[in-house]
Amino acid sequence: xxxxxxxxxxxxxxxxxxxxxxxxxxxxxxxxxxxxxxxxxxxxxxxxxxxxxxxxxxxxxxxxxxxxxxxxxxxxxxxxxxxxxxxxxxxxxxxxxxxxxxxxxxxxxxxxxxxxxxxxxxxxxxxxxxxxxxxxxxxxxxxxxxxxxxxxxxxxxxxxxxxxxxxxxxxxxxxxxxxxxxxxxxxxxxxxxxxxxxxxxxxxxxxxxxxxxxxxxxxxxxxxxxxxxxxxxxxxxxxxxxxxxxxxxx
Amino acid sequence: xxxxxxxxxxxxxxxxxxxxxxxxxxxxxxxxxxxxxxxxxxxxxxxxxxxxxxxxxxxxxxxxxxxxxxxxxxxxxxxxxxxxxxxxxxxxxxxxxxxxxxxxxxxxxxxxxxxxxxxxxxxxxxxxxxxxxxxxxxxxxxxxxxxxxxxxxxxxxxxxxxxxxxxxxxxxxxxxxxxxxxxxxxxxxxxxxxxxxxxxxxxxxxxxxxxxxxxxxxxxxxxxxxxxxxxxxxxxxxxxxxxxxxxxxxxxxxxxxxxxxxxxxxxxxxxxxxxxxxxxxxxxxxxxxxxxxxxxxxxxxxxxxxxxxxxxxxxxxxxxxxxxxxxxxxxxxxxxxxxxxxxxxxxxx
Numbered sequence: 329x330x331x332x333x334x335x336x337x338x339x340x341x342x343x344x345x346x347x348x349x350x351x352x353x354x355x356x357x358x359x360x361x362x363x364x365x366x367x368x369x370x371x372x373x374x375x376x377x378x379x380x381x382x383x384x385x386x387x388x389x390x391x392x393x394x395x396x397x398x399x400x401x402x403x404x405x406x407x408x409x410x411x412x413x414x415x416x417x418x419x420x421x422x423x424x425x426x427x428x429x430x431x432x433x434x435x436x437x438x439x440x441x442x443x444x445x446x447x448x449x450x451x452x453x454x455x456x457x458x459x460x461x462x463x464x465x466x467x468x469x470x471x472x473x474x475x476x477x478x479x480x481x482x483x484x485x486x487x488x489x490x491x492x493x494x495x496x497x498x499x500x501x502x503x504x505x506x507x508x509x510x511x512x513x514x515x516x517x518x519x520x521x522x523x524x525x526x527x528x529x530x531x532x533x534x535x536x537x538x539x540x541x542x543x544x545x546x547x548x549x550x551x552x553x554x555x556x557x558x559x560x561x562x563x564x565x566x567x568x569x570x571x572x573x574x575x576x577x578x
Numbered sequence: 579x580x581x582x583x584x585x586x587x588x589x590x591x592x593x594x595x596x597x598x599x600x601x602x603x604x605x606x607x608x609x610x611x612x613x614x615x616x617x618x619x620x621x622x623x624x625x626x627x628x629x630x631x632x633x634x635x636x637x638x639x640x641x642x643x644x645x646x647x648x649x650x651x652x653x654x655x656x657x658x659x660x661x662x663x664x665x666x667x668x669x670x671x672x673x674x675x676x677x678x679x680x681x682x683x684x685x686x687x688x689x690x691x692x693x694x695x696x697x698x699x700x701x702x703x704x705x706x707x708x709x710x711x712x713x714x715x716x717x718x719x720x721x722x723x724x725x726x727x728x729x730x731x732x733x734x735x736x737x738x739x740x741x742x743x744x745x746x747x748x749x750x751x752x753x754x755x756x757x758x759x760x761x762x763x764x765x766x767x768x769x770x771x772x773x774x775x776x777x778x779x780x781x782x783x784x785x786x787x788x789x790x791x792x793x794x795x796x797x798x799x800x801x802x803x804x805x806x807x808x809x810x811x812x813x814x815x816x817x818x819x820x821x822x823x824x825x826x827x828x829x830x831x832x833x834x835x836x837x838x839x840x841x842x843x844x845x846x847x848x849x850x851x852x853x854x855x856x857x858x859x860x861x862x863x864x865x866x867x868x869x870x871x872x873x874x875x876x877x878x879x880x881x882x883x884x885x886x887x888x889x890x891x892x893x894x895x896x897x898x899x900x901x902x903x904x905x906x907x908x909x910x911x912x913x914x915x916x917x918x919x920x921x922x923x924x925x926x927x
Contacts, residue, residue: 450711451711451712452634452712453631453634453635453712453713453714453715453763453764453767454712454714454715454759454760454763454764454767455760456758456759456760460758460759460760461715461718461731461759462731462732462735462759466715466718468715468718468719468721468722468723469705469709469719470709470710470837470838471709471710471711471712471715472711501839503840554840555840556840557840
């Protein structure tokens with residue numbers, strides 16, 4: 329009978345240890361929440377109804393604004409390796425404008441990211457979640473993701489219905505639009521504590537698409553929907569669209 | 579006493595198992611998911627496929643059968659008339675028999691000749707221009723093309739969800755009845771990737787089970803000397819993209835892989851097609867302009883436009899060929915037809 333009791337005790341212990349494991353994990357990690365505000369020169373984007381003017385004096389509206397953020401990692405005294413997590417930021421879907429990552433407890437001084445979907449994932453077959461072709465960000469004729477997409481209208485556009493369409497993609501060779509970027513945080517600004525939440529607020533300024541290293545003019549190029557040098561030039565502009573506006577350690 | 583110990587032991591083990599499983603979160607694997615796993619067999623003497631297309635898509639009988647049903651199902655097209663199989667007919671080695679361009683939704687034509695579907699596990703890129711990087715994402719192109727199946731992926735999934743059979747079939751193939759684009763594409767890949775053509779007369783000769791006639795042997799000798807670099811055995815393609823010196827069709831202005839690579843050096847380069855089952859896949863070339871093997875060989879003899887800057891270096895002198903050599907070569911090419919594959923019930927609707 330004693331054997332029975334000890335056996336039962338053993339099994340229950342196994343169960344308890346098994347359960348505790350996840351609690352221990354929770355004590356060693358916290359949550360990093362990224363919250364994005366898409367703007368035009370600091371003013372939150374209003375889809376469809378508001379007319380904006382770019383630095384070339386051209387008027388435009390925005391009906392779609394979507395892009396991928398992936399491979400996010402934080403660095404500091406500790407660092408966590410970039411994980412293959414993919415987030416589709418879609419201005420028309422408020423739920424997509426913030427997302428959370430579980431990261432080890434530490435103080436972090438930097439965040440790095442990929443604006444786009446890494447090349448390996450572009451050629452790995454059918455995907456799901458943020459990368460599901462249902463999200464209308466996958467080219468069916470030239471396998472690969474549209475890394476960033478803007479659609480709208482402009483009186484300066486010469487194509488059908490004055491459309492403006494920038495579908496920016498391409499992950500191979502010299503025309504790759506993949507933009508790896510990062511932020512240095514002041515001091516140990518992101519302080520991940522056990523089971524607690526830290527939130528980083530990022531502003532994405534669409535206005536940066538029009539200039540930087542290349543003057544994108546609607547009159548010249550109202551639509552860019554294939555990989556190539558033009559798409560590459562636009563990505564060289566938009567890689568500068570992010571700034572951190574606030575960090576909160578709750 | 580012994581009995582009681584055993585009883586107590588079993589009860590405690592059961593209890594622990596329940597507790598442990600209760601502790602796990604998000605455990606969605608159902609206990610009834612028990613698919614029949616299949617082996618993908620590389621024919622003897624063939625190279626290993628360059629990548630394992632089933633690495634993230636374990637091949638199962640249930641997945642294969644679901645893929646086959648999807649392949650033959652008009653629900654994947656807008657009006658129900660254009661399943662994958664409407665352009666990829668088994669008796670034509672899964673090409674479109676006797677059509678330069680296939681027919682699509684609303685009396686439209688495709689803009690390229692439908693290729694045969696077999697030995698896809700060895701194919702590194704799909705489409706004549708190499709635009710498709712993986713067999714799983716290939717079906718997205720014809721399903722959504724307005725001149726092919728003209729449907730949206732959203733609508734296909736809605737139709738499959740409303741069907742009486744599919745939820746059950748997805749469950750047996752993937753463990754739950756969720757119907758997602760990824761699962762649909764993986765199932766199609768399991769079916770298409772399983773179609774292997776390796777039992778033509780040529781294969782039987784190679785295995786010592788048959789022998790060539792003297793004409794076939796002469797043709798094979800000529801083939802080895804003049805064609806084999808690009809149409810590499812045993813797959814009869816080297817998976818490369820080459821310009822074979824054809825005039826640009828002014829209706830199509832199709833410049834091949836340059837559209838994908840944006841590199842002018844790739845202008846007019848198209849995928850080297852496999853010559854397996856070539857007798858069944860006529861007409862030939864990316865736009866189906868050659869209606870017979872004789873016409874293709876005449877192009878190589880006398881038709882190649884040698885002034886095109888991207889013409890393949892192997893073709894700058896064209897391919898000299900007597901009429902006898904041409905006839906022998908056609909006899910040899912006829913030995914590449916594989917009726918075991920074209921008549922296999924396993925691949926049939």
